[in-house]
Amino acid sequence: MQVQFHMEGGIAYFPGLNKPGTIDSDQLPEQEADELKRLVNAAHFFALPAVVGSPAPGAADYRQYTITIEDAGKQHTVHVTDPIEDPNLQALVTNLKTRRPATS
Amino acid sequence: MCQGRSHRNSIYCILPPYILDSIVRNAAPRERTYALQTSGTDTTFRTMRVNHDLLSAVERRLPTAVPAGQPQRTIYDTHNTTRLPGDVVRTEETGSTSDPAVDEAYDGLGDTYNLYWHVYQRNSIDDQGLPLDATVHFDQNYDNAFWNGERMVFGDGDGVYFNRFTIPVDVIGHELTHGVIGDEAKLVYLNQPGALNESIADVFGSLVKQFAAQQTAEQADWLIGVGLFTERVQGVALRSMKDPGTAYDDPVLGKDPQPGTMQDYNQMLADNGGVHINSGIPNHAFALAAIQIGGYAWEKAGRIWYETLLDPRLRPTASFQAFAHLTVANADQLYGQSSLERKAVRDAWREVGVLVS
Numbered sequence: 001m002q003v004q005f006h007m008e009g010g011i012a013y014f015p016g017l018n019k020p021g022t023i024d025s026d027q028l029p030e031q032e033a034d035e036l037k038r039l040v041n042a043a044h045f046f047a048l049p050a051v052v053g054s055p056a057p058g059a060a061d062y063r064q065y066t067i068t069i070e071d072a073g074k075q076h077t078v079h080v081t082d083p084i085e086d087p088n089l090q091a092l093v094t095n096l097k098t099r100r101p102a103t104s
Numbered sequence: 105m106c107q108g109r110s111h112r113n114s115i116y117c118i119l120p121p122y123i124l125d126s127i128v129r130n131a132a133p134r135e136r137t138y139a140l141q142t143s144g145t146d147t148t149f150r151t152m153r154v155n156h157d158l159l160s161a162v163e164r165r166l167p168t169a170v171p172a173g174q175p176q177r178t179i180y181d182t183h184n185t186t187r188l189p190g191d192v193v194r195t196e197e198t199g200s201t202s203d204p205a206v207d208e209a210y211d212g213l214g215d216t217y218n219l220y221w222h223v224y225q226r227n228s229i230d231d232q233g234l235p236l237d238a239t240v241h242f243d244q245n246y247d248n249a250f251w252n253g254e255r256m257v258f259g260d261g262d263g264v265y266f267n268r269f270t271i272p273v274d275v276i277g278h279e280l281t282h283g284v285i286g287d288e289a290k291l292v293y294l295n296q297p298g299a300l301n302e303s304i305a306d307v308f309g310s311l312v313k314q315f316a317a318q319q320t321a322e323q324a325d326w327l328i329g330v331g332l333f334t335e336r337v338q339g340v341a342l343r344s345m346k347d348p349g350t351a352y353d354d355p356v357l358g359k360d361p362q363p364g365t366m367q368d369y370n371q372m373l374a375d376n377g378g379v380h381i382n383s384g385i386p387n388h389a390f391a392l393a394a395i396q397i398g399g400y401a402w403e404k405a406g407r408i409w410y411e412t413l414l415d416p417r418l419r420p421t422a423s424f425q426a427f428a429h430l431t432v433a434n435a436d437q438l439y440g441q442s443s444l445e446r447k448a449v450r451d452a453w454r455e456v457g458v459l460v461s
Binding site: 003008010011012013016017018023031048055057058059060061062063081083084087090094098 | 148163186188242243244245247248249250251252253254269275278279283285286287290293301302305329342344354355356357358359376378380381402428437
């Protein structure tokens with residue numbers, strides 16, 4: 001399973017943090033790979049709409065995430081805006097954020 | 105017309121004015137007097153009818169239970185989850201807590217309310233005393249603060265690069281000002297109007313800090329978010345209004361990308377068209393104007409920017425040029441055509457590459 005994760009937005013633009021990252025589950029320790037797959041399944045990722053949540057009128061400085069997952073011949077991309085209402089999707093985003101090289 | 109309405113309102117049930125005018129012109133003296141009296145009343149009612157929408161707007165602004173000049177703050181805690189709004193942890197009726205994030209949010213909302221009330225006579229976000237709600241401890245290690253259209257939300261930071269987001273009072277003022285902008289100019293959060301939205305949030309965020317510290321434009325550091333970076337980061341703040349592009353240069357975060365003039369304007373897709381990047385240009389113009397005018401920045405430069413934000417001519421899709429033009433027009437109206445203030449504002453925009461005639 002390949003996961004591309006890109007975090008954007010927030011109160012400031014940091015060039016060093018606005019880089020997409022790719023996670024290959026085959027490269028992860030088995031336990032971490034299993035956990036990631038569990039979170040993807042729990043979020044029903046491949047059944048999610050392309051856009052989850054949108055900024056309310058007047059909202060500002062919100063974070064947005066773009067997640068693309070390829071697994072067993074399937075590919076799906078989802079754009080997500082904070083705050084995330086679905087706790088399963090939130091758990092997946094939290095997991096992907098902690099895998100970033102720099103900050104959450 | 106008055107019979108056909110489900111809601112029968114006396115102000116919609118009057119003789120047409122031309123009939124009254126005809127009576128005034130042609131009738132005997134006694135009828136003429138009556139008609140003249142009715143005509144006077146009629147004009148009043150007709151004015152009321154025209155202003156019916158305005159009147160209901162005025163009614164919305166009638167005093168509420170809380171007297172103007174007193175903020176109504178409520179701080180919530182999501183306890184490191186993302187379930188907004190969270191539990192109430194501090195109100196106007198309760199005292200300080202042992203949690204610095206809660207107390208900083210509470211005090212920062214108070215400082216922000218004070219600037220708007222004492223300097224611009226604005227009663228909260230909507231000028232009607234809207235309660236100020238903030239949530240702290242959002243998510244785990246969350247490196248952000250945002251305005252969700254209703255409330256301010258603050259993360260704790262990751263502790264590695266970022267401290268908690270309630271530390272800098274200008275960040276709190278910045279978030280609340282997004283609420284004010286949403287109530288007034290409704291600047292679209294994209295490209296130049298988005299960068300203006302961001303810049304105005306920085307301007308009043310910085311003025312909150314300067315007003316709380318009673319600093320002149322000369323004394324102010326014009327930095328946004330001092331205290332947010334941990335010691336590990338090579339940088340002093342998120343942004344510098346006085347010297348855009350110099351706030352940080354760090355191996356992990358990268359280099360502060362803000363331009364200070366139109367020459368370095370960034371055409372980009374990311375960050376809603378660079379709203380947090382190109383905001384450096386109008387930020388720079390404000391700092392230059394305020395320093396040139398001298399004294400307390402909130403008094404004159406801040407007043408000019410505030411009146412521009414409320415100016416009905418400011419469109420939600422305003423460009424830098426359109427906004428700059430209105431700041432000069434408002435400086436003109438407030439201080440006169442040959443005033444130092446008007447000249448300072450015009451010169452500041454010119455220095456950043458936005459020409460106003």
